[in-house]
Amino acid sequence: MTALYRKYRPQDFDDVVGQEPVVRTLKNAIELGQVRQAYLFAGPRGTGKTSMARILAKALNCEHGPTTTPDTVCHACVSIANGSSLDVVEVDAASQRGIDDIREIRDRVVLQPAEGNYKAYILDEAHQLTDQAWNALLKLIEEPPPHLVFVFCTTDLAKVLATVRSRCQTFVFARPRLPDLVRVLRRVCEGEGLDAPDAALALIARGARGSFRDAVSTLDQLASATGNAVDVQSVLQLLGAVEEDALFRICDAIVERDTAGALVFIEELAEQGQDLGRLVNDLLEHLRHLMLVQHMGHVPDSLPVTDETRERLREQANQLPEPTVLRLCDLLAVAVDDMRQGGDPRLPLELALVKVTRPGADLSRESLAFR
Ligand SMILES: [Zn+2]
Structure with missing residues (x-):
């Protein structure tokens, strides 16, 4: 074949x-x-x-x-x-x-x-x-x-x-935008008699980071792994990716300053077998999107997101204070550094969430400035 x-x-x-x-x-x-x-x-x-x-x-x-x-x-x-x-x-x-x-x-x-x-x-x-x-x-x-x-x-x-x-x-040659990648994936699905919801295709497209070849190859792998019934869950599993919804929920907990909620959610994700290193990276990417929206005043066309996500991104960018976004980026960068040295991302991730949800508990100079 x-x-x-x-x-x-x-x-x-x-x-x-x-x-x-x-x-x-x-x-x-x-x-x-x-x-x-x-x-x-x-x-x-x-x-x-x-x-x-x-x-x-x-x-x-x-x-x-x-x-x-x-x-x-x-x-x-x-x-x-x-x-x-x-x-x-x-x-x-x-x-x-x-x-x-x-x-x-x-x-x-x-x-x-x-x-x-x-x-x-x-x-x-x-x-x-x-x-x-x-x-x-x-x-x-x-x-x-x-x-x-x-x-x-x-x-x-x-x-x-x-x-x-x-x-x-x-x-x-420009990297294709998310809707273009989805269009190509949809064309392949129709040609092959593959069943896949838009959300699954959007997720594959997001993971392909602007490569038609990677997007279609991922779909190819999924089709044979799932017997032609590709769903969101199977995409997440194959890519080890984090469902967008999880990223929004973590940031919602931060908006609410809900420390316990954030930590319990991380616990749940870990128990479901979510790769926390991947979570840290995806969360950073999500924060980058929020930061861009906050500073540009709109959702840039280049972001690999669906229309639905676009709306949610705009909302969350309004709710999450700009300094919190920057502070969390700094803290997660530490987790990324740790991972490069072979460390476990879990503690730095949890610490980061505690620090941004309870600035009072953190007496570092950066935190004092942040308050
Ligand atoms: Zn000819």
């Missing part, structure tokens, strides 16, 4: 979710006959750079191409999609990074395309190429034969030589 990520990677420009500026610019270039010969696709892993490179190759080499709407069914399109096209060569620069590999490319690119209009070279992890290899490529990038297109993909734009960057058109 092929991995779901591969099966559901976008096949044409209309399939691409997010990355609107990239799609728009590439389509314009194709329509105007102004396709460049060297592109640099930069962005975090799993944001669809290689998929986009393949779509561009299809657009150029489709039987009906160059076209912004490759048919995805002709021989050229199909062979590009399954990686067997003679005209579209994918190179993993992490393993083929040396001068000999590049010389080989250099010798081959002068040949005419086998069936399409163009030969396309897609170099993945391009920042790993050696300087020598880049230098061998530079001349080609500068004066390419007319049928040649390079797409360099990289997760680390800063490591790509300035001389290369100046010769390429660069696109920066």
Whole structure:
């Protein structure tokens, strides 16, 4: 069985979710006959750079191409999609990074395309190429034969030589927003006959931290683990994640200055097998969201939250005093430090909760200032 990520990677420009500026610019270039010969696709892993490179190759080499709407069914399109096209060569620069590999490319690119209009070279992890290899490529990038297109993909734009960057058109791929990730997951569910509530998909999306690949891979794992009935509980279990509701409840207890309530709740979570280290990290992320809302005056679009959570976040940001948020961040940072040294996060977590719910019990200088 092929991995779901591969099966559901976008096949044409209309399939691409997010990355609107990239799609728009590439389509314009194709329509105007102004396709460049060297592109640099930069962005975090799993944001669809290689998929986009393949779509561009299809657009150029489709039987009906160059076209912004490759048919995805002709021989050229199909062979590009399954990686067997003679005209579209994918190179993993992490393993083929040396001068000999590049010389080989250099010798081959002068040949005419086998069936399409163009030969396309897609170099993945391009920042790993050696300087020598880049230098061998530079001349080609500068004066390419007319049928040649390079797409360099990289997760680390800063490591790509300035001389290369100046010769390429660069696109920066954004991390997809939560609703975009959920849309893709929903599409996979429909295609696979998977049953999953929105809350479960939102949770998977949150855990994927902006990677389509991670999101779909998680769904893939869950589908086989649960026999195609994915629910919130199974997602939480697999990711070891903390249900958002728990984070809100802890902060509610702090608003109420309910020390006992907060401690009892931590006890319950621990008994349910919740990883407290994960809880500390998720709580910090939650506090960061609250802090952003408090200081920006609204919930920023970039936050990976559903509409429902958005509303709750706004409310809690109003209730929890700003100094408390900052103080708790400081205290939890200690817990994170402890964990890095192999310590148990439980005591520092509990101490932090006691200190912010009962500032009178804490005689440290920071606390006095905080009161
Ligand atoms: Zn085609």
